[in-house]
Amino acid sequence: xxxxxxxxxxxxxxxxxxxxxxxxxxxxxxxxxxxxxxxxxxxxxxxxxxxxxxxxxxxxxxxxxxxxxxxxxxxxxxxxxxxxxxxxxxxxxxxxxxxxxxxxxxxxxxxxxxxxxxxxxxxxxxxxxxxxxxxxxxxxxx
Amino acid sequence: xxxxxxxxxxxxxxxxxxxxxxxxxxxxxxxxxxxxxxxxxxxxxxxxxxxxxxxxxxxxxxxxxxxxxxxxxxxxxxxxxxxxxxxxxxxxxxxxxxxxxxxxxxxxxxxxxxxxxxxxxxxxxxxxxxxxxxxxxxxxxxxxxxxxxxxxxxxxxxxxxxxxxxxxxxxxxxxxxxxxxxxxxxxxxxxxxxxxxxxxxxxxxxxxxxxxxxxxxxxxxxxxxxxxxxxxxxxxxxxxxxxxxxxxxxxxxxxxxxxxxxxxxxxxxxxxxxxxxxxxxxxxxxxxxxxxxxxxxxxxxxxxxxxxxxxxxxxxxxxxxxxxxxxxxxxxxxxxxxxxxxxxxxxxxxxxxxxxxxxxxxxxxxxxxxxxxxxxxxxxxxxxxxxxxxxxxxxxxxxxxxxxxxxxxxxxxxxxxxxxxxxxxxxxxxxxxxxxxxxxxxxxxxxxxxxxxxxxxxxxxxxxxxxxxxxxxxxxxxxxxxxxxxxxxxxxxxxxxxxxxxxxxxxxxxxxxxxxxxxxxxxxxxxxxxxxx
Numbered sequence: 001x002x003x004x005x006x007x008x009x010x011x012x013x014x015x016x017x018x019x020x021x022x023x024x025x026x027x028x029x030x031x032x033x034x035x036x037x038x039x040x041x042x043x044x045x046x047x048x049x050x051x052x053x054x055x056x057x058x059x060x061x062x063x064x065x066x067x068x069x070x071x072x073x074x075x076x077x078x079x080x081x082x083x084x085x086x087x088x089x090x091x092x093x094x095x096x097x098x099x100x101x102x103x104x105x106x107x108x109x110x111x112x113x114x115x116x117x118x119x120x121x122x123x124x125x126x127x128x129x130x131x132x133x134x135x136x137x138x139x140x141x142x
Numbered sequence: 143x144x145x146x147x148x149x150x151x152x153x154x155x156x157x158x159x160x161x162x163x164x165x166x167x168x169x170x171x172x173x174x175x176x177x178x179x180x181x182x183x184x185x186x187x188x189x190x191x192x193x194x195x196x197x198x199x200x201x202x203x204x205x206x207x208x209x210x211x212x213x214x215x216x217x218x219x220x221x222x223x224x225x226x227x228x229x230x231x232x233x234x235x236x237x238x239x240x241x242x243x244x245x246x247x248x249x250x251x252x253x254x255x256x257x258x259x260x261x262x263x264x265x266x267x268x269x270x271x272x273x274x275x276x277x278x279x280x281x282x283x284x285x286x287x288x289x290x291x292x293x294x295x296x297x298x299x300x301x302x303x304x305x306x307x308x309x310x311x312x313x314x315x316x317x318x319x320x321x322x323x324x325x326x327x328x329x330x331x332x333x334x335x336x337x338x339x340x341x342x343x344x345x346x347x348x349x350x351x352x353x354x355x356x357x358x359x360x361x362x363x364x365x366x367x368x369x370x371x372x373x374x375x376x377x378x379x380x381x382x383x384x385x386x387x388x389x390x391x392x393x394x395x396x397x398x399x400x401x402x403x404x405x406x407x408x409x410x411x412x413x414x415x416x417x418x419x420x421x422x423x424x425x426x427x428x429x430x431x432x433x434x435x436x437x438x439x440x441x442x443x444x445x446x447x448x449x450x451x452x453x454x455x456x457x458x459x460x461x462x463x464x465x466x467x468x469x470x471x472x473x474x475x476x477x478x479x480x481x482x483x484x485x486x487x488x489x490x491x492x493x494x495x496x497x498x499x500x501x502x503x504x505x506x507x508x509x510x511x512x513x514x515x516x517x518x519x520x521x522x523x524x525x526x527x528x529x530x531x532x533x534x535x536x537x538x539x540x541x542x543x544x545x546x547x548x549x550x551x552x553x554x555x556x557x558x559x560x561x562x563x564x565x566x567x568x569x570x571x572x573x574x575x576x577x578x579x580x581x582x583x584x585x586x587x588x589x590x591x592x593x594x595x596x597x598x599x600x601x602x603x604x605x606x607x608x609x610x611x612x613x614x615x616x617x618x619x620x621x622x623x624x625x626x627x628x629x630x631x632x633x634x635x636x637x638x639x640x641x642x643x644x645x646x647x648x649x650x651x652x653x654x655x656x657x658x659x660x661x662x663x664x665x666x667x668x669x670x671x672x673x674x675x
Contacts, residue, residue, distance in 0.1 A: 093212070094212065096211075098211070099211060100209065
């Protein structure tokens with residue numbers, strides 16, 4: 001008995017520790033959005049401006065976190081292995097062509113979740129600890 | 143100097159250096175040109191890759207986003223480089239943007255660069271194609287290579303000029319000078335080569351010193367040879383003088399008896415025409431050619447001089463030409479044995495000797511042997527008879543009536559009688575018989591009857607018969623003399639000449655006592671009679 005209790009405890013502690021060490025970023029959309037999941041490649045193409053539509057053809061509204069937020073830094077590092085500055089430079093290079101535009105920047109995770117709840121075409125990313133049932137998680141970045 | 147400019151050392155060495163430099167320069171130029179040209183092409187290629195490197199990010203993004211504007215900017219930027227003739231960017235999804243001269247695109251020569259996706263390094267987003275401006279690149283490469291080659295050629299030319307100048311100043315010029323000086327120097331003269339300034343201690347200086355040593359040696363040698371030649375010439379002249387003017391005949395004769403060389407005296411003595419010489423036969427000039435042949439052989443075999451009096455052929459006995467000849471063998475330069483002959487005319491001497499002997503041996507009136515010579519001849523004849531075991535008869539002939547005729551007709555008539563008697567004696571006898579005028583009207587005759595003793599009386603009778611004939615005394619007068627003959631025989635009567643003469647004398651007196659005009663052969667006394675007397 002004793003042994004089994006200890007084991008369960010150790011497992012729980014491990015899970016907790018893992019959650020604390022690598023905070024998970026989740027990609028969320030409006031609950032009414034028909035898209036249920038996006039793979040990594042589709043996420044990259046969306047966020048780096050290659051496509052402006054969901055696979056079903058609906059125009060997409062991309063949302064970004066605050067420029068110096070930890071979430072944004074983590075998101076781009078894990079998605080395309082680039083710093084926020086590098087991603088900014090990328091957009092700056094494309095700015096003059098008038099053909100591509102960066103995602104819309106919001107102040108924090110709450111604003112992102114709020115915008116996603118209100119706009120069926122919106123897509124955003126937040127820390128997995130901030131997410132709730134009002135939005136649909138369609139992908140994870142880790 | 144007689145050296146043609148084309149053959150001069152400096153020109154030839156200069157041309158040689160120049161030719162070598164040209165060949166080397168051409169070969170090196172080819173290599174350098176190729177190396178530089180290739181390097182330039184490589185460099186152009188590197189440049190091209192660097193160009194692509196600078197735009198690679200933008201190009202990748204443009205391909206990733208199918209961003210026409212960005213792509214246009216990239217390819218235009220690339221095409222604006224003069225080494226790029228045309229550039230094209232293709233995206234994975236089919237976008238293609240081109241800049242530059244599209245018509246020059248060739249699959250074979252264009253450069254192709256893969257563009258990775260800017261966010262998914264494992265995935266391609268598109269590609270860049272570049273058409274290098276090959277003509278420009280090659281023109282540039284050629285130009286640079288040519289500059290290299292030109293500078294190499296200039297470098298070679300400069301070095302060649304310096305090398306030619308150095309060879310000319312350090313070697314050709316001093317050698318040329320030496321050659322000129324040496325050419326002017328007569329071998330054997332007292333002139334020497336001057337030491338060239340600045341070349342005292344180098345090979346040229348050594349050469350001058352050695353040449354002067356040679357000149358010195360040559361001068362000494364030539365002077366020595368000249369003196370020797372003069373001496374030899376003088377000696378030769380004197381020898382020639384001796385040879386030409388010697389009274390003796392001198393000749394060189396080959397072993398087979400041909401005259402090889404002769405002096406004027408020889409030709410005169412031998413009565414030889416100049417045209418017949420050389421090559422005339424020597425031995426046939428003499429009466430006894432085989433004897434001369436023998437003498438020549440002896441001279442060769444014995445290696446010792448040999449001499450003899452020899453009679454020339456073709457001369458009569460009364461005018462015989464006699465030569466005293468001395469033969470000795472000599473070797474010529476090739477080692478052949480030759481015979482040297484020295485001869486002089488001894489005809490006069492021989493004749494005089496003969497005359498002197500005649501005068502000493504002969505009775506001037508009758509030309510018969512006188513008593514003294516006769517005795518010697520008799521002695522020789524007896525010795526000859528003894529050695530050949532011959533018989534001979536000694537006859538003492540005494541004229542019977544010489545004194546009355548001499549008294550009656552005078553001395554001249556007496557001389558005529560003696561001469562006539564002498565002639566008749568000689569004519570009635572054989573050649574080998576000896577006739578001697580023994581005294582005033584006494585003659586001694588020695589005859590060889592051979593083995594036949596019976597021939598002696600026949601000979602005696604024949605003599606008596608001849609002497610009994612009348613003798614012309616001149617002026618139509620004639621008379622008979624007659625003779626008494628006493629005979630002694632050798633070896634029957636004695637072996638001594640004195641005994642034989644005494645025995646013949648005894649026999650002759652016997653004839654005188656018994657009425658003259660007869661002959662008696664000596665009768666040796668019987669042993670008893672000897673004992674009785």
